[in-house]
Amino acid sequence: MNRRGLLVIGTVAAFGMAPAQADDIVAGESLYAESCVACHGASGRGMASFPSITGRDADYIAKRLKQYRAGEQVGPNSGLMAPAATDLSDDDIANLAAYISTTFE
Ligand code: HEC
Numbered sequence: 084m085n086r087r088g089l090l091v092i093g094t095v096a097a098f099g100m101a102p103a104q105a106d107d108i109v110a111g112e113s114l115y116a117e118s119c120v121a122c123h124g125a126s127g128r129g130m131a132s133f134p135s136i137t138g139r140d141a142d143y144i145a146k147r148l149k150q151y152r153a154g155e156q157v158g159p160n161s162g163l164m165a166p167a168a169t170d171l172s173d174d175d176i177a178n179l180a181a182y183i184s185t186t187f188e
Contacts, residue, residue, distance in 0.1 A: 102151055106141075107174075111182025114175055127187030132160050137187040141180040148176045 122133040129135040136144065150157050151168035171179070 106177045106181035108178070108182045108185060111178035111180070112186070114179055115182055119179070122163070122167070132163070133179060136183055139184060141184040144180040144183050148179065152164050153178075
């Protein structure tokens with residue numbers, strides 16, 4: 084168990100959730116670097132019409148990603164975001180949400 088793994092368990096315990104397994108922050112980090120950083124930036128603060136995704140909890144981020152994956156219109160620029168979410172699995176979303184919510188402030 085590495086420190087990040089412990090952090091996940093600590094975070095999960097702090098929020099009182101009980102997932103079957105800890106989400107994989109390291110996997111979330113590499114997926115973010117591959118598919119998200121171009122628009123939301125290395126510190127999640129976004130730029131221009133790409134919103135900041137800092138300061139959000141994992142549930143919020145996961146819910147949004149599922150909405151975009153489903154093709155729902157969320158804000159005025161959902162059409163820009165949806166293609167990035169289309170191919171995400173539920174695990175990808177959980178990992179991304181864990182990474183984003185524990186890394187960006
Ligand atoms: C092409 C640029 C682009 C890429 C790539 C992209 N996003 Fe987005 N993202 C956006 C835009 C634009 C919005 C706002 C969409 C709207 O108006 O509904 C958004 C919205 C979001 C939101 C909701 C923010 C809120 O406050 O509700 C989250 C969470 C998010 N993106 C995460 C991600 C993740 C995770 C990835 C990588 C899998 C990603 N985005 C890739 C452009 C992008």
